[in-house]
Amino acid sequence: MNPSHSFTSTNSDKIQAVPKRIIKRNLQAVDFDSERLNRTLSTIRKQYKEYSKDKQARLQAQILRYLKYHQGGAPEPSVLQLQDAIEQSLFSNAYYKSAKYFISHRAEKRILRQQRQHLKLLIRAIHDEINHKPTSQTHAINPALTTTVCLSLFAQMVHQTPDSLTEQPELSAALKEHIRSVPSDDLMALLTEIEGIIG
Known part of the structure; x- marks a missing residue:
């Protein structure tokens, strides 16, 4: 992801658009797990302490908005699109250590x-x-x-x-x-x- 293409939330866009389903790598559609996203962000927060719990809630809402507006014409977002949203949101908020960790972790999993x-x-x-x-x-x-x-x-x-x-x-x-x-x-x-x- 290129950090120069940031996604900035606006005051008029406060609705947290949580998707109902998400497409896995094997193309299977499963229920979207918001708590899993929250655990991922908590793990990163505790390790690098670049954002507080309050900022984490706002970060999660921003990730979900980014996901909504960048899933294209697909009826449901994919896991890869969610990971892109996390990566881009960390960068756009200048959480660079957290973003670097997430990118490395993502590469290791791949x-x-x-x-x-x-x-x-x-x-x-x-x-x-x-x-x-x-x-x-x-x-x-x-x-x-x-x-x-x-x-x-x-x-x-x-x-x-x-x-x-x-x-x-x-x-x-x-x-x-x-x-x-x-x-x-x-x-x-x-x-x-x-x-x-x-x-």
């Missing part, structure tokens, strides 16, 4: 979502690899190989780029070899555990 998506794509690719591997394996389980698969999976996740979010990742030759060395049941149990963690 990176975490990208990493989670990368991991889900890798898990899908490993599932496909397991389905095509030979089933006649009778050798004893080697825990070290399972650990190697975990490390290889993590390494591939780290080296994935944001541009590959919509692409099915290609497993490395080394990881494919490890997958062929570990019993399918062990691999499926491992993937199930990982999927439970990332949600």
